[in-house]
Amino acid sequence: MSPPSAVDIEMKGVTDTSAVSIPDPLTFKGVPGWREKMAKMPTGVAPACSSDMFKSPACYTKPKAKRFDHFLSLEAKSRKASTLKTAAQYLRNPGMLSLGGGLPSSEYFPIEQLDIKVPTPPGFTPEATRESGAILHSGKHDIKEGKSLYDLEIALNYGQATGAPQLLRFVTEHTELIHNPPYADWQCTLTAGSTYAWDTALRLFTERGDYIMMEEYTFASAAETAWPLGLKALALPIDEEGIVPEAMDELLSNWDVKARGARKPYVLYTIPTGQNPTGATQSAERRQAVYKVSQKHDVLIIEDEPYYFLQMQPYSGEGAAAPPPPATHDDFIKSLVPSFLSMDVDGRVVRLESFSKVVSPGSRVGWIVASEQIIERFVRNFEVSSQNPSGISQLVLYKLLDEHWGHSGYLDWLIALRMSYTDRRDALLHACEKHLPRDIAHWVAPAAGMFHWIEVDWRKYPGVAAGKTREVIEEEIFLSAVDHSVLLSRGSWFKADSSAIMEKMFFRATYASASSDQIDEAISRFATTLREQFGL
Amino acid sequence: MSPPSAVDIEMKGVTDTSAVSIPDPLTFKGVPGWREKMAKMPTGVAPACSSDMFKSPACYTKPKAKRFDHFLSLEAKSRKASTLKTAAQYLRNPGMLSLGGGLPSSEYFPIEQLDIKVPTPPGFTPEATRESGAILHSGKHDIKEGKSLYDLEIALNYGQATGAPQLLRFVTEHTELIHNPPYADWQCTLTAGSTYAWDTALRLFTERGDYIMMEEYTFASAAETAWPLGLKALALPIDEEGIVPEAMDELLSNWDVKARGARKPYVLYTIPTGQNPTGATQSAERRQAVYKVSQKHDVLIIEDEPYYFLQMQPYSGEGAAAPPPPATHDDFIKSLVPSFLSMDVDGRVVRLESFSKVVSPGSRVGWIVASEQIIERFVRNFEVSSQNPSGISQLVLYKLLDEHWGHSGYLDWLIALRMSYTDRRDALLHACEKHLPRDIAHWVAPAAGMFHWIEVDWRKYPGVAAGKTREVIEEEIFLSAVDHSVLLSRGSWFKADSSAIMEKMFFRATYASASSDQIDEAISRFATTLREQFGL
Incomplete structure (x- = not known):
């Protein structure tokens, strides 16, 4: 693998890869080495950034996503780049003195230090944390003092809608390591929670009067986000494995615009893993079948995946103990059902990711993975709405996930969570069997x-x-x-x-x-x- | 003043106050006493709360706000209360065991402690903070351990769209102390920043094709939030004191629905203090005049007030030193130009408040003050979008503003900020005069x-x-x-x-x-x- 450079970063434009030697895919062990080779982390106030800074060269050997202009709402189509943010390009000029942007000076942020006490793998319980936990320090000027890539001076100021590059790097790498989307120009953006991402998605992809497809039983709040926008549900029949693809195909094939008073729906909202409320998980085969139907009818799949890492050990039945935890990280990852994102050759999947069920709902930080075109439209919307997720939350997540745990420690945490939820589920099933x-x-x-x-x-x-x-x-x-x-x-x-x-x-x-x-x-x-x- | 109770809290229904002895208005010194008398702070996970829990009885002696149903958009009108949140009412039954809501257990939040180092009044500089600053501790179970009214167990979990009652109390009291709205049923809700509040306001109060009124030069991002929603600007002429009320009256009086192809505008977006970009501040008289025009034409005033506490000392001219800082808190408050909220007898003002310019933009926490009817519509929208501002940000703000500084220390900070911005402005003016x-x-x-x-x-x-x-x-x-x-x-x-x-x-x-x-x-x-x- 040749050392990446600004040129590699531009590889995303390359679609004919025959002349390029195919680079190795990113691995957990390869992350530190790749980080050293890549472009420097931008550490200024609200720096422009994108996942392209952090994806490995292997990503760019794949074909690009399809364009989905025809999915965009009137609102989404008419949103332009922010004038003031565009002006920030001149800030890159060396020696530039700016009286341009109204960013407050960090001396007016009355928080000089923020420390958190967190568990150190493998001691994840509150008791173990008391004994072996680490205190992570964050000072106001850690970046200038060479102590960290992220600090309070930056986190307490305005940020970009994409999120801070420090945390965006982590979720981009995590996405590549776990899902490795099969097209080149996927990107991530942080969001102020995935409920907010879903609300924004509806505004980007639907018009009043449209139908959206949902599992016939679905997360009540997700439905309640949609109704006031004048949307109706096309309820998809489900079985123990969630959406029945044949039923979805039939509903779409026989869509009668006149009788329904609406165009054929093209937005599918699904919770493929541990669905709320039914608990159903779509198998790999089921997902492939749903994806094929989505290709046939040109459907955008919005996969809401808060429970992806709450996949549990197989249920061993009444009185039996759960099987031992996955022996290695590889075993763990292999045990996970593949996401729609991982099979998305077209770039028609919008994956809503959340820290709410695996780290903390109160952080109100999640992220989205989708094609560059779609992420760009989300970001344009966020810029004039949420602006960016809480910088304080982002700093806490960065210190914990990136600086302290790293990808490997985060997997350890997720495995511990898996075992813990397995115990809880088993307790409930045993109670049901008993009573x-x-x-x-x-x-x-x-x-x-x-x-x-x-x-x-x-x-x-x-x-x-x-x-x-x-x-x-x-x-x-x-x-x-x-x-x-x-x-x-x-x-x-x-x-x-x-x-x-x-x-x-x-x-x-x-x-x-x-x-x-x-x-x-x-x-x-x-x-x-x-x-x-x-x-x- | 009789000791407040559940009955006092219900006083908001009372409009004929002739039989009730009029209670004293809330004062800075009166806050601790009032807090002791009032209903207990709800300290559970995501408890329902409203400003009514925290307003002093004096508020309820005033007449109620007008109803503004006719301002609500189709989207706003059709939004119902969340089904799952409504079900939470049964949680109040003593002894209830809930397998209802999907809230994660706090043992899965991998942050056991969060400490911040902050300045102690009057030593606000980074140097003083190093010497006299305080470290504020927050543990996971401080509430159960009787150490605090707010802790990580609560802050890291889901919260209500109104925000945590702990911080909502502070902003409610602050609003009463500074603005004391002249009608009874005003309320506050926290928001994930005021840009987000503005985006939501547009969705609540406008339809595609509408005009909204703005100062002819206005905050570019605020305008860019509006255009993709199909809105147009009715640009209001301004002078050194901002909006010219006579010009506004004339534009509205002569509104020609046919020629404009749109109904008469009824949403005014204004930055009354330190307007961005013009720096203009509307005087008290100017605001009264704009308010009168708004009453005449039934206009909803959205006052975006991030710079309210960046009101500076009078400019003493080239070479002259700034006048001494306000001698007392009362002097400081008297020096502030009254807000639209403070003169809002009708309840037609929506005040967008922000910590961005006075504490930290990265917190992404702001709040709104408006009539109960309007706040309720905002909250219904937040519930299915942002859900709630970052709990981590809310905890940090609560520890700093409420537990450490209190209202009085916060005023000290704001006065220090005033003097500091006065110096900065004077430096710019001197440079302009010089060059x-x-x-x-x-x-x-x-x-x-x-x-x-x-x-x-x-x-x-x-x-x-x-x-x-x-x-x-x-x-x-x-x-x-x-x-x-x-x-x-x-x-x-x-x-x-x-x-x-x-x-x-x-x-x-x-x-x-x-x-x-x-x-x-x-x-x-x-x-x-x-x-x-x-x-x-």
Whole structure:
């Protein structure tokens, strides 16, 4: 591999790679070496940056993404680059004195130092952190003093919509290491959380009156983001593995513009891993099939992936212990179901990434991976809205993930999280097996995520004969459970199409926040509720 | 004053106050006493909260705001409360075990402690902070351990769109102490920065095709937020005191729906203090006049106020020293020009507040003050977009502003900032007086903000006779300045209506980020540019 330079960085323009020797793909071990060879980290205030600064040369040997101009909304199409940010180009001139931009001077930021205490792998528990944890210091002028590539002087000032290059590098490398998208010009941008990214996506890719495709049961907030924009849901039938591709194909093939009063939908919102609320995880084959249908009908896939690293150990059944953790990082990565991004030869996937379930929701920092064209439109929007995610959050994440853990330590953390969530899920499944009446309650062990989806056979409910509807029965059971001091979520809250009449009835339980004892007691209370209500 | 209770909190419903003894208004000294009497701070994960928990009883003796349903967009009108957040009501039942919401457990937040080093009043400089600064500790379980009202367990988890009650209390009290809005049901909500608040405001109050009113020169990014939404600017004529109310009245009185192809505008975006780019500050009388015109034409005033506390000492002229700082907090507050919010008897003002210019732009935390009806619509939007500002930022701001400084220490900081910006502005003005050719360069000393607006008499430019336009001349001067290694902003970048032909030509200089020496050198270079270009 020849030493990268400004010329390599420009390789993204190269589509005929026959004359170029094909560089090795980036590896975990290769990251430090690659970092040394690449262009210098920009460490000024709000420096322009992009993933192109951080991707390895192997990326640019691939073909470029398709153009998706036809997906852009009127709003997205008419958004121009920021005038004032464009003027920043002159700041690169050596010796330039600027009275141009209104950036406050760092002497007016009243925080001189920020320290965090964090775990050191492999001691991830709060107890281990007390003993072996590290204190990460961040001073105001660490960059000038040669102590760090990122500091408070920069983090406390305005930043770019792409995020700070220091953290953008980490997520770009992470993306290449885990997903290695099969086209050349993919990029990342940080976002102020993935809920915000989803709201922005709707404004970029839809117009009032459009339909968007969603799993028939979906994350209620994601749906509630869409409705006030005048959007309607085309609810896609699902099974234990999520979206049924044949059903999606049929719905799109038979789309009747006149009858529907809307153009054929081209935005698919999906939570492929540990879906909320059903807990379903699409297998690799399922994803390939959904991707093929998306190619056939020219669909943009927005994969919302907060639970990707909450893929758990296989469920070993009642009373059995979970299999041992992945022996190596490679085993761990191989155990993960491949993302849509990893099979995205066209550049039609927008991957919404989140630290909320694996580090901290309160950071309000996530990121997006998509083609350069699409990322650019997101960034133009962020510039005049969120501006950039919190610099304080970015600094904390950078110190923890990049300076302290590195990619390898982050994987250790994610493996520990996997084992921990496996225990939690198993506790819930064991409680269900122990308490719930099997003649009316059915479930599939979730392979990922935070949610367990319990079907309750409403047709056996005593009031059915007297004409009670599924809706009424669901409400009666829910309120009776509340009377028994246990709160589950009603399945109907998650209907993508609120007017749809569903055949089955579900309740959603989470194992994310309660302890094993609490889970057992809560499920026992729910079982009592069901027995009472069903007269069992 | 009777001890406040849940009943007092409900006083906001009372409009006939004849039977109620009128309570004293909140004072800086009264804050601790009032806090002791009021309802307990909610310290759980993502607790519901509102400013009503923190306003003093004096607020509720005032009449309620008008309703502004007719200002709401289709999007704003159709947004409902979040289903899942509504379900949280059952969590209040004692003994409830929840398997409902998918909130991660705090043991999975890998930050056990966060410490910041900050200045202690009156030692605000970095040097003083090194000597007398305080280290503020934040542990994961400070709340349970009785050490603080806010901690990492809460800050690192999801929060409410209103922001954490801990910080919401501070901004609510600050708002009452400084602005004391003259109607009862005002509220605050935190936001992920005021640029984001402005983007959201446009989506709440406008439809594609509408005009919005802006100062004829305005913050370029604010305008660029609006254009892709299909909005047009009605550029309001300005003088040294900003918006000319008579001109605004005339434009609205003569609005011709047919000729304009749009309904009469009802959203006014204004930066009343230290306006960007002109540096103009509207006097109290000017604001009263603009408010009256807004009442007459039923206009919603969005006051964007990042520079409110960058009101400086009066300019004493060349060579003279600045007057001494305000002797007391009361003197300081009296020296501030009253906000639109403080004169808003109708509840027609939406005040966008920011910590960016007075604490740190990188926090990406700001807040909005408006009537309960309007705040509720903002919050509904935030819930499905930003969710909440960074919890890490909120924690840092709370520790600094509330626990360490308190309202009184924050005022000390703001006074120090005032004196410091006065010095910076004076350095710029002295440099202008020293270097700039007075026959072609004219300016007014800015009373607030970060910006100095320099008029250059383009009609005296050598190329005018040969037919060079103002635009071309502005560009030639700008590029020539770049060649002389000094960057100013071109006035035309800030035109609210990009198609407007302006009579005058301006350059904007900031004194926010450069040192006095740099400012002197930069203005000297600009003077050289002007002399060369004008052949002086």
